[in-house]
Amino acid sequence: MANKKNKQSKNSENTKATENEKNTSETEENGEEKEASTVDGQNQMIIDTGIVATNAKHAIHCLTVIGQIEGHYILPPQNKTTKYEHIIPALVAIEQDPDIEGLLIILNTVGGDVEAGLAISELIAGMKKPTVSIVVGGGHSIGVPLAVSAKHSFIVPSATMTVHPVRMNGMLLGIPQTLSYFDRMQERIINFVTKNSAMSASRFKELMMKKDELVMDVGSVLDGETAVKEGLIDGLGGLSDAVQCLYDMIESSDEEEKKPSSKKKGSAKKQNNKEKSRKNITAHKTEEIDEQRAVSLLNMICSGDLVYEDGKFISAEEW
DSSP states (O other): OHHHHHHHHHHHHHHHHHHHHHHHHHHHHHHHHHHHHHHHHHHHHHHHHOOOOSSSSSOEEEEEEEEEEEOSSOOOTTSOEEEHHHHHHHHHHHHHOTTOOEEEEEEEEEEEOHHHHHHHHHHHHTOSSOEEEEEEEEEOTTHHHHHHTSSEEEEOTTOEEEEOOOOOOSOOOOSHHHHHHHHHHHHHHHHHHHHSSSOOHHHHHHHHTOSSSOSSSSOEEEEHHHHHHTTSSSEEOOHHHHHHHHHHHHHHHHHHHHHHHHHHHHHHHHHHHHHHHHHHHHHHHHHHHHHHHHHHHHHHHHHTSEEEETTEEEETTTO
16 A cells, blocks of 8 residues: 555656646747747848837937949849849838938948949938948948938948949940040049038049059049048048937937927017017108198198188188
């Protein structure tokens, strides 16, 4: 009997231990699933919206321009590309989304399609929302207009930017019209860069046509400090500097939006003052008219043309 009881107690203990192990394993699995789901959700949020931090001071969108700018022709699959047909609708969505307060553009590009790069640059430059760009690694070729398109630009000290003339791959016709087309396209780039930076057109052309710096091409390579000294980039700094600059721009834009109400009040006050001055002018005029009438009445009485009788003025003929 005692042996049977011992066996039963041992069996019950074993069953309890196995149940506890199952419960712990289930809780661990549930915890891992929750962690995996949260990680997947965060990754999907980054892919969908570009907003990395949800508990930040301001909601900013992070846009990365990496690899080669892909334009009208599809590049080989081994190339890391930024497709302009993806970037353009993203910029439109950022501009009209009220939840996004600013745009941070991180650039590490070797260049690419000229017209696609200029199209993206023009859209960024035309945005009303605060925009800040930061060049990390490199901002070469058409990456230069992309870097200066933001309202404020940064570059890290180790990054470089290559400035060179327009190039084209494939078959070309050796005729004057081709050279004219290249020249006009180059002027478009120069005008955009000089309009959105502190560099002059003559200096940009000079750097573009340098012959003793690049081995297989003409042009110049500017490091971070040189790009800032030349006026191509606004400031030297890292990620924290770019984010803080964007925060400051967001806060200053919020303050400017509150100012129009005071302007309206000021304009209303000005309008009231104008109305008061008009009333004063009209009152002054009426007073002048009354004085003129009184003088004329006195003259007529003195001359005998008017006679005052029974509280009325009557002409001497009627009297």
